[in-house]
Amino acid sequence: CLAMKAGIDPVELRVEHPRLQAIPFESEHRFMATAHARAGGHQVLLKGAPESVLVRCSHQLLRNGQVAPLDAQHWNAAVEAQARSGRRVLALARGQLGDGQALNHQTVSQGLTLLGLVGIIDPPRDEAIAAVAQCRAAGIRVKMITGDHGTTASAIAGQLGMGQALRAVTGPEIEAMDDEALRQAVQDTDVFARASPEHKLRLVQALQARGEVVAMTGDGVNDAPALKQADVGVAMGQKGTEAAKQAGAIVLADDNFASIAHAVEEGRTVYDNLRKTVVFLLPINGGESLSLLAAVVFGLALPILPAQILWVNMVSSVALAMVLAFEPTEPDVMKRAPRPPGEAMLSPFVIWRIVLVSTLFTLGIFGMFQWSLSTGESVEEARTMAVNTLVAMEVFYLFSVRYLKAPSFTGVGVQGTPLVLVAVAGVVVLQALFTYAPFMQTLFATRALSLQQLLMCAAAGVTVLVVLELEKAVLRQRH
Structure with missing residues (x-):
């Protein structure tokens, strides 16, 4: 040229x-x-x-x-x-x-x-600068390892928004360091220049020795050892050599660093939605189980029959839980620190939420059943009230669990997504059939409820939502 x-x-x-x-x-x-x-x-x-x-x-x-x-x-x-x-x-x-x-x-x-x-x-692309800023906000440290001159590497790092007046550690300096010194260097330094394949490999190993999860990008034969060693090796699909593509765990089709940041965002969204589904289903089953256990322990009539539980689990619970898998990305997902690699899905927070919601569901189911009996209603009618209370609590809990810590009393939170509203509408229609259709009354031993009784069931659901929103507010103040 x-x-x-x-x-x-x-x-x-x-x-x-x-x-x-x-x-x-x-x-x-x-x-x-x-x-x-x-x-x-x-x-x-x-x-x-x-x-x-x-x-x-x-x-x-x-x-x-x-x-x-x-x-x-x-x-x-x-x-x-x-x-x-x-x-x-x-x-x-x-x-x-x-x-x-x-x-x-x-x-x-x-x-x-x-x-x-x-x-x-070769100035950095605008989307790369934005992606670096996004990663830094998400608690992801971006490090540059290059074969370029140290001053050039520092200047480009400044253009990428990694910081100004950054000092680059060069290949000869890396060679002079033992493993302990290098582990300290990777903690304090973000730019490494004139790096050979051996240097890149040692830098990845030093980061892993500190307990870091390392994603390494590269396109050349010289990058292959480090790509293989990294927890996630990302090879360039357009400019990358075959050696780099074979060594990497992922091949980036567009050679764009912004795609990596987007992948992190998608991964966090998938994990969030999986956790929301778990936090949604377990308390429902916990509330059902505890209400039946309480009836057995105290020698009382079952508030919900097995067939009715099957209806709730197969229809309303599944329909509402499925929409959580398609929840959009939360606004703060790329502003959180990365979760510890060894953190279990059932973290202390998740366990606390399961216990709290299970207790609320137990009180709602068993309390509505006993209240209905105390007003002179039949066992069948009381059980119908208990089942509709359970479904109402599920619906309102769905709006709460869509944001595990953020408030749900917002325009978007109340409206939900179109898929959520469709699922809720479907559950309401099916529950109306369960309550009022004669053949369903015969199958599940249900009775028709008055408008006042339905409002009582809905009030129980609103109560669950209000209590959980207060709990979220307390947690946000503590953190």
Whole structure:
């Protein structure tokens, strides 16, 4: 590309000066060299990291085409100036091979002439900057491990929003550290430059030794060991090599860091919805079980018959629980700290919520049943009241459990999503059939209820919602 910008036809150049020998790029040496046929011998062209090229040069090419002794201080300052602007810098040099001399590391170790520097700008994309900010807000530390110059890496890290005046730890410094020192370095440092494949692997291992869950991204053969070692290796699908794709656990189709942040958001949403489903179903079953247990212990009539429990579990509970799997992402999902890797689904908070809601459901079911009997209603009518109370509490509890800690008394919380409203409407219709359809009354021993009785059932559901909203408010104040 640079040759074409200068008006040089690369095809013609290859014909006039064909490549005869080559030293491929290796991260250990950080340069590549080629030998070409020229009048009077073979010319060597070399490009690579400035620090790897400058030590091989003894002279420099001036603007007038003359050759002068190398001014290393001038060129090092020029490299720093380019790097501070966030440019990746390549140094270009040339040399000569004698007759019968082979191109190898020894023949390009000294005596070359520096041609100049090339600064390559590759600014971070806007979505990458936003994704880094999103990850940092979510408690995810973003670290840059690159083969670039340390100053360039620090400048790009600043452009990404990782912080200003960041100091990059370089490959030679990593080599000088033992494992303990490196574990401290990965805790205090976010930018690592001039890193070789061995350095990248050690950095991942150091992070894991601190108990961190590490996701590593990479696209080259040099990244493969670290991708394999990481808890989640993410290979680039477009620019990535086959070695990187084979080593990674995930292949990113669009090579966009923002997709990783979005995947974290989706993963947290899935986990939240799974936990909501558990917190929804277990207290319902707990309330049913405790109400039956209380009746047996105290020698009272069962508030709900087995067939009625089967109806509730197979129809209303399942229908309402299913919609929780499709709940949208909560607004604060990417503002929470990551949960500990070993945290159980039944965390202390979840267990507390299950116990609290189970108790509320037991009181509602058993209390409504006993109250109905005390007013002179038949056992069948009292049981119908108990079942409708249970379903009403489920419906109102659904609106509460959609936000485990955030308030539900908001416009969105009360309205729910369209899927939630459809599920609630379906449950209301089915429960009306259960209560008033003659064939259902015969199957489940139910009786028709008055409007006042239905309002009593609904009041029990509202009470559950109010109590849980008060509990959420207390928890939010404590945290």
